[in-house]
Every structure is written in structure tokens, then in C-alpha cells.
Amino acid sequence: NAGVTQTPKFQVLKTGQSMTLQCAQDMNHNSMYWYRQDPGMGLRLIYYSASEGTTDKGEVPNGYNVSRLNKREFSLRLESAAPSQTSVYFCASSVRTEGSPLHFGNGTRLTVT
Amino acid sequence: AQSVTQLDSQVPVFEEAPVELRCNYSSSVSVYLFWYVQYPNQGLQLLLKYLSGSTLVKGINGFEAEFNKSQTSFHLRKPSVHISDTAEYFCAVFYYNTDKLIFGTGTRLQVFP
Numbered sequence: 079n080a081g082v083t084q085t086p087k088f089q090v091l092k093t094g095q096s097m098t099l100q101c102a103q104d105m106n107h108n109s110m111y112w113y114r115q116d117p118g119m120g121l122r123l124i125y126y127s128a129s130e131g132t133t134d135k136g137e138v139p140n141g142y143n144v145s146r147l148n149k150r151e152f153s154l155r156l157e158s159a160a161p162s163q164t165s166v167y168f169c170a171s172s173v174r175t176e177g178s179p180l181h182f183g184n185g186t187r188l189t190v191t
Numbered sequence: 192a193q194s195v196t197q198l199d200s201q202v203p204v205f206e207e208a209p210v211e212l213r214c215n216y217s218s219s220v221s222v223y224l225f226w227y228v229q230y231p232n233q234g235l236q237l238l239l240k241y242l243s244g245s246t247l248v249k250g251i252n253g254f255e256a257e258f259n260k261s262q263t264s265f266h267l268r269k270p271s272v273h274i275s276d277t278a279e280y281f282c283a284v285f286y287y288n289t290d291k292l293i294f295g296t297g298t299r300l301q302v303f304p
Contacts (some may be wrong), residue, residue: 084233092240111279118295118296119296120281120295120296120297121235121281122294123292134293135265142239168234168235170234170235173248176285176287177194177242177285177287177292179237179240180227180235180237180292181237182234182235183234184232184233184234185232185233185234
């Protein structure tokens with residue numbers, strides 16, 4: 079099983095450029111999430127989608143937008159990248175939001191210069 | 192505020208020695224508790240979880256954790272570590288009352304031969 083697939087694996091952007099990070103899961107999970115991981119800060123939730131058709135802000139949503147395209151796919155868009163958005167981004171999915179274990183993709187390492 | 196504390200950012204240990212990775216959380220309200228492991232350049236994988244029942248939880252790769260409600264702790268233990276256990280370990284707590292999953296900042300376990 080592929081589980082959670084993220085593309086691309088690596089990306090370098092210049093300040094002000096835009097890009098979309100893609101995520102797809104094949105486990106028929108209802109809930110999907112985008113996290114960023116920075117050294118010494120653990121994982122911080124950017125946005126989540128409790129179910130198809132809904133999205134909500136997490137802890138650090140500024141500078142990002144999301145789209146839950148269908149039950150399988152949840153994309154994260156950076157409209158105007160900033161150096162502060164240099165990070166490793168993880169997509170995750172779960173059966174539901176209420177305490178189900180998360181299944182993570184392998185991450186996208188983004189550098190903004 | 193709800194928070195999860197992993198006091199040790201790094202834990203060095205020799206192979207075959209026992210190890211304990213500490214996790215404390217901020218509130219004694221009802222919670223679900225998780226430990227995740229992250230190997231280099233990978234996403235997080237679920238190691239074990241506590242939802243209810245026995246306070247001693249066994250996980251994959253010989254790890255176990257004990258839920259202590261009075262001390263609001265969920266420490267991870269392994270009686271004899273292997274080189275392959277070298278990774279970063281994250282404690283996560285789901286709080287029922289706010290429907291939020293909070294991650295600790297992680298503990299890097301380094302196992303030396």
C-alpha cells in the first residue's frame with residue numbers, strides 16, 4: 079500500500095514565488111492534515127480537513143491556503159513564499175479527527191531563498 | 192494552555208542499555224496519548240497509543256509506555272536498545288475538551304555501539 083504520498087520531495091523557491099504541495103492518501107481516511115516541522119519546535123498544524131468538503135485553520139495558517147479536492151487529495155498552496163516558510167512539510171491522514179492515529183507522508187523539504 | 196513537554200532534546204545511550212524518554216502534558220483532563228518515531232528523511236510512524244484500559248501499553252520494536260494520570264506523564268521505555276533505534280521520538284496528546292492534538296518538540300535518541 080502506498081499510504082500517504084507527497085509530491086514533490088524537495089523544492090527550492092525564490093521569495094515571492096508560489097507553489098502547491100500535493101498530498102494523496104489511499105486508505106479511505108476522512109481527515110487530512112498539513113504540518114510543518116522546524117528544528118526544536120516539533121510539528122505544528124497548518125490546516126486540516128475533518129472530512130471531504132471542509133477545511134479549518136490550525137496553529138500556523140498565515141501565508142498558506144488549502145484545497146480538499148476530493149476524499150483522497152489535500153493540497154497546500156503558498157501564494158507568495160517567504161524565507162520563514164523554509165521548513166519540512168508533512169501531510170497526514172486519519173480515520174477521523176477525534177484521537178485517531180495519524181498516518182504521515184515522507185515530507186517535502188522546502189527552501190525559500 | 193495545553194502543552195506537551197519532552198524535557199530531553201537528546202538522549203545518548205550505548206547499545207543494549209535501557210532507555211526512558213520522558214513526556215509530560217499540561218492537563219489532567221481526558222486525553223489520548225501517542226508516541227511516534229521518525230527515522231531520517233521519513234515521516235512519523237506510530238509506535239504505540241493509549242486510548243483507555245491498562246495503563247501499560249506495548250508498541251512495536253519492543254517499546255512500551257506507561258500512562259500515569261496523577262503525574263500527567265506518558266514515558267516511553269525500552270529495556271535494551273539497538274543501533275537501529277536511533278531516531279527522533281515524538282510524544283503527542285489529544286485533548287478531548289478542545290479536540291486538539293498537540294505534539295512535543297521531540298527527543299533524539301542516539302544509540303552508540
